[in-house]
Amino acid sequence: DGGITQSPKYLFRKEGQNVTLSCEQNLNHDAMYWYRQDPGQGLRLIYYSQIVNDFQKGDIAEGYSVSREKKESFPLTVTSAQKNPTAFYLCASSSQEGGIQYFGAGTRLSVL
Amino acid sequence: KNEVEQSPQNLTAQEGEFITINCSYSVGISALHWLQQHPGGGIVSLFMLSSGKKKHGRLIATINIQEKHSSLHITASHPRDSAVYICAVRPNTGNQFYFGTGTSLTVIP
Numbered sequence: 001d002g003g004i005t006q007s008p009k010y011l012f013r014k015e016g017q018n019v020t021l022s023c024e025q026n027l028n029h030d031a032m033y034w035y036r037q038d039p040g041q042g043l044r045l046i047y048y049s050q051i052v053n054d055f056q057k058g059d060i061a062e063g064y065s066v067s068r069e070k071k072e073s074f075p076l077t078v079t080s081a082q083k084n085p086t087a088f089y090l091c092a093s094s095s096q097e098g099g100i101q102y103f104g105a106g107t108r109l110s111v112l
Numbered sequence: 113k114n115e116v117e118q119s120p121q122n123l124t125a126q127e128g129e130f131i132t133i134n135c136s137y138s139v140g141i142s143a144l145h146w147l148q149q150h151p152g153g154g155i156v157s158l159f160m161l162s163s164g165k166k167k168h169g170r171l172i173a174t175i176n177i178q179e180k181h182s183s184l185h186i187t188a189s190h191p192r193d194s195a196v197y198i199c200a201v202r203p204n205t206g207n208q209f210y211f212g213t214g215t216s217l218t219v220i221p
Contacts, residue, residue, distance in 0.1 A: 035211075042116065042198070042211030058208070088153055098207030100145070103155035 003027065006091050006104035012112050013078065013085055021076045021107045023091035031097045032074040036060060037088040037106075046089075049074055050097045078109065086111050115139055116212035118199050124218045131186040133215045135199030144182050145200040145209060146173050155198070158184070189219045 004025045013019045025032065031050050035043040045058030049068040063082025068074055074093075078085045088108050092101040119134045135144070146158040159166045159173040161182075166173050170189075175182040186193055196214040203210070 040213060042213045043200075044211075045208055048208070090153075090155065092155075098143070098202055098209075100157050100160045101209070102157065103147075106153040106155075108153070 004091060004093055004102055004104035006089075006107050008107060009105065011107055011109045013109060014112050016080045018077055018079050019085075019109070021078070021089055021091075021109070023074045023076065023104060024072055025074075025091075025093045025102075026072060027093055027095070027102060028071070029093035029095050029102070030071070031094045031099070032068070033092040033094075033101065034058075034064070034066065034074070034076045035090045035092065037090060043090065046076065048097075085109055115203075115210050116199055116201055118197075118212040118215050120215060121213070122216045122218075124220065125189050127190060127219055127221050129189050129219075131189050131193075131217065131219075133184045133186075133197050133199075133217070135182045135184070135201075135212060137180050137182075137199075137201045137210075139180075139201070140204040141177075141180075141201045142204050143202040144175055145202070146182070146184050147198040147200065149196040149198060149214065151195070158197075186217075191219045191221050194218050 007022045033048045034046040047066040049055035065077045090106045091104040094101045117136045143162045145160045149155045170187045172185040196216050198214045199212040200209040
């Protein structure tokens with residue numbers, strides 16, 4: 001089965017801690033995205049990557065970091081600099097930048 | 113500022129009713145994407161369109177580029193259609209999508 005897998009489903013962060021959200025896809029897609037969803041707001045783009053070893057900041061990149069060492073994987077690190085990390089995080093991929101996006105099931109991050 | 117506005121925000125319908133969800137946007141776009149988000153949070157792509165109309169089963173999406181408006185219709189609605197429906201647009205100037213806040217649909221048996 002092709003798809004996007006995000007893990008974990010739920011994640012808790014202590015103050016001052018960095019946490020990493022996993023996103024893996026086996027769709028052979030070049031482009032991958034990370035979004036943040038808050039209640040009452042539309043999805044907002046954190047980072048995106050069009051190709052391995054390359055990524056660009058989205059609208060709300062501050063306090064986050066990413067890597068794209070493999071085509072299949074695009075992990076997101078929520079750093080201690082992100083002062084309001086509680087949100088639902090969604091990873092997506094598309095065969096080309098700007099194409100139809102396929103989403104993972106999401107990770108819900110809360111602060112302890 | 114949100115370049116994408118959806119209406120209504122919340123919608124309750126009886127099973128079998130015809131449903132319309134609207135999406136308006138303020139910029140020139142190259143594509144519009146309709147998505148469905150289930151209560152668990154997972155998002156599924158329904159349609160991507162840049163002109164005219166697309167149909168899949170009981171779902172129909174239309175777009176009027178001149179009026180900067182799109183509608184998603186559901187015929188013969190069913191409780192399993194209960195979800196949040198999200199509209200997203202891709203402006204002419206780039207490849208990033210901008211998302212509306214969604215329309216929460218509840219279909220009552």
